[in-house]
Amino acid sequence: MIRKFLLCLCIISIFLGYVAQKVNLVRLSYEIDHKEKIYREFLEEQKHLRFKVAYLKSPKRLDAMMEAAKINFQLPREIRIVKLMPQDIEPSQKLSSGTTEEGFGNWLNWIKEAQAKTTRS
Amino acid sequence: MEIGSIGLKRLKQKQPAVKSSPFRYLPRPVNSAVSPNRIRLLTYLIFGLFALIAFQLVILAWIRQDELAGIAKRQHNLVIEIQPKRGLIYDSNLKELATSLRVPSIYAVPRLMGNKERFIVAKQLSQILGLNYSDLVKRFSKKKSFVWLKRRVKDEQGEAVKKLKNPNVGVVPEYKRFYPNTSLMANLMGFCGIDNNGLEGLELKFDSYLKGKTGYRYTKRDAMGREIVAMEEKLIPAVNGYHLVLTIDQYIQYLTEKELNAACTQWNAKGGMAIVMNPNDGAILSMASWPTYDPNHLKDYPSANRRNRAITDFFEPGSIFKIVTVTGALNEGAVHIEDKFDCMHGIWQIGRRTLHDVHPYGILDLQEVLIKSSNIGTVKVAARLGAQKLYYYIKQFGFGAISGIELPGEVVGIVRPPSQWSGTSMASIPYGQEVAATAIQCLSALNVIANGGTYYKPHILNKIIDDKGIEIVTTKLGVKKNIVKPEVAASMRRILERVVEEGTGKTSQIEGIPVAGKTGTAQKILPTGGYSHSNFVASFIGFAPVDKPLVSMIVVLDDPHPSYYGGTVAGPVFKKVIEQALLYKGYRPQNTIQTKKTVQKSRHE
The missing domain is CATH 3.90.1310.10 (Penicillin-binding protein 2a (Domain 2))
Incomplete structure (x- = not known):
């Protein structure tokens, strides 16, 4: 008797479990759908904002703003190019280009530290 | 006698069976108050109901299976x-x-x-x-x-x-x-x-x-x-x-539209168009039409504003067409740079036709014919080239055929073969009458001289990409090589540079940037036939810098007034756009002052 009862209980549990799984599946589907809608909304908002940025950066609009603010930019009549030449560094700091310093463990040739190359000015 | 044993005894007694009754094996209640007939009737009813249910099941599950499954599908399925x-x-x-x-x-x-x-x-x-x-x-x-x-x-x-x-x-x-x-x-x-x-x-x-x-x-x-x-x-x-x-650059496009708009408004033009190209590969950097419209508010503008005049409107190119005539003659060796031409002091009668120059010129060399834009000189150059060769070079430079640009509505223009030319065609076609061309055709032709002799098909599409940036289509350059010899192209560049320095194109000079170009002032054809003396198409076509051209441009204004000369109305547009465009692209003008300055390196470097 008890065995039969337990058997029935098992069968019923299995069926209940199956039904619960299906219900959870459907509930999860609704949640996924909801999240997807939110994601699509965010994508659309991003597109709207990118459009707004493109509009705000449009040359016509910027020019009109400069004109309204009376910012009278002129084309340069004289163009100067100044080449900046870095000064020679001190001898103690000099490193010949292309060499690497040997780091700790000098006697272990396979241990070397990579150093950034410096070029002589 | 005990009751239980009596009941048992009677139960054991066999009841008389009704042979045909299906219920003969069912136990019968003993001493029941309900009549057997009623029980029988009830049994029949129950069986009948079950039979009905079974019948309905057969109908639903078998006979109407397809119909009902279809309804269920429509209800549950979603596409x-x-x-x-x-x-x-x-x-x-x-x-x-x-x-x-x-x-x-x-x-x-x-x-x-x-x-x-x-x-x-x-x-x-x-x-x-x-x-x-x-x-x-x-x-x-x-x-x-x-x-x-x-x-x-x-x-x-x-x-x-x-x-x-x-x-x-x-x-x-x-x-x-x-x-x-x-x-x-x-x-x-x-x-x-x-x-x-x-x-x-x-x-x-x-x-x-x-x-x-x-x-x-x-x-x-x-x-x-x-x-x-x-x-x-x-x-x-x-x-x-x-x-x-x-291939369009938004900023150069804006410059072009702004200056074209200003010129058309200033000179009361009926319309205008301008194109900026890279002469070294045919890429279009900007293409502007005036009047224009706002596609976000389509209904607020007339439909005529929507056309792309640079490819849909053709016009008689006028003096800018002289470039084709002189280049062809030079390339064929029919004329040389030092050749002289008598420009008949501005009036030349050829049969029933009288040719005029804007100013009376005497003897001009080949360069001066272009610099001063002499119609008579150009006709004499064309006479040495010949009709067939002239037609050949007109076609080689891309006139009379669509350029193939990736835009709808492009027109071919008008270029008739020599078999259809009249007796006076050789006195008109060399300086841009009796032919009709679009702005894109004219500029593509000039690019041949700018880049040293190669015709590049104009294109506006760089590539097509998908969401991930992978190229789906890449534009292949359409090239027609060796239209003219490189040395002829170089000579023409020098001549056109002098047009801007000394001739009719002075308004397009840019300080520090050598410019080459040609002005055009073409009479418009009257509806009744003949040429108008008060309606003109003003144009300027050119490129810069001369030695290694980075940009070329054409500007065309339809019926400007009061002034109608190409140098006056179109040249300044070219100057303003090209100057800003070259600086934007990082070009250093010739008057750039270059100095060196020593600075101490920071300890943190």
Whole structure:
């Protein structure tokens, strides 16, 4: 008797479990759908904002703003190019280009530290 | 005798069986108050009912199986159309020129509206959407199950309709094309229709790439009509439209449109067009038409503003066509740089035709014929070249044929073969009369001289990419090599530089940047025939810098007045655009002062 009862209980549990799984599946589907809608909304908002940025950066609009603010930019009549030449560094700091310093463990040739190359000015 | 034993005894007694009765083996109640007939009747009824149920089951599960399964499918199955996103259009620096945004569209279900409700809803919607009240009432009275009221409206209007909370009026999102730069490049890009299909310009030409492919999702829905994502059966994903990357530079386009607009307004022109190109590969950097329109507000502009004049309008090129004549003659060796031509002091009678120059010139060398733009000198150069050769070079330079640019509506122009020339054609065609060309044809021809002798097919499309930036289509350069010899092209560049320095093109001089070009002032043809003496097409065509040209440009103004000379009205447009464009591209003018300065390096470096 008890065995039969337990058997029935098992069968019923299995069926209940199956039904619960299906219900959870459907509930999860609704949640996924909801999240997807939110994601699509965010994508659309991003597109709207990118459009707004493109509009705000449009040359016509910027020019009109400069004109309204009376910012009278002129084309340069004289163009100067100044080449900046870095000064020679001190001898103690000099490193010949292309060499690497040997780091700790000098006697272990396979241990070397990579150093950034410096070029002589 | 005991009762139990009596009952048992009687039970054991066999009852007389009714042979034909199906119930003969059923135990019969002993001493029952209910008559056997009633029991029999009840049994028949129950069996009959079960038979009916079985019959109905057979009908439902077998005979009507297909019909009912179909109904169930329609109720539970859901096919969702996945709309593809229309591709974007970018300039050469990947700045967005056209995009699609979701906007609300309003629909109604008149069939479900009551008689009184119709009038109330019509009044509300006419206020929100700006529609005619009586039109709405008429549409609601037709009892259709779905009608569009207004598509692609403003977000505020969509919100206002939603607030009505009327179950018979709905809002559905649809995509609409927007152009963030308003009228910039409008004639080039075109616009889309109500169903987001391209109707003009690039939107039309590349519609098949931009629109993408609709997808479908086969899934199930619940009793409330909601999709059950987990029960999706099949998915055919939508293919979003591809994106166009143009050769156009947004900033150079803006410069071109701004200066063209200013010139057309200043000189009261009927129309204008301008193109800037890279002469070394035929890439179009800008293409402007005037008047133009704002594709975001299409209905506010006349339809005539929509055409792309640079490819749809042809005109008699006038003096800028002399470049073709002189280049052809030089290339053939029919003339040399040092050759002299008698320009008959400005008047030359050829048969019934009298040729005039703007100023009376005497003897001019070949360079001076172009610098001073002598019609008579050019006709004499053409006479040495010959009609057949002249026609050959006209065709080689791309006139009389479409350039093949990736835009719809391009016209061929007018170039008749020598067999159809009249006796005076050789006195007209050499300086740009009796031929008609588009602006793109003229500039593409000039590029041959600018780049040293190669004809490049003009193109506006750089590449087509997908959402991930993978190139789908890359433009291949259309090249027709060796139109003219490099040394002839170099000579022509020098001559055209002198046109700007000494001749009619002085207004296009740019300080520190050597410029080459040619002015054109062509008489317009009267409707009654003959040439007008008061209506002209003014043009300037040129490139810079002369030694290694980076940009070339043509400017054309239709019927400017009071002044109509190409040098006066079109030359300044060229100067302003090219000067700014070259600086923008990083070109250093010749008057750049270069110095060196020593600075101490920081310890932190």
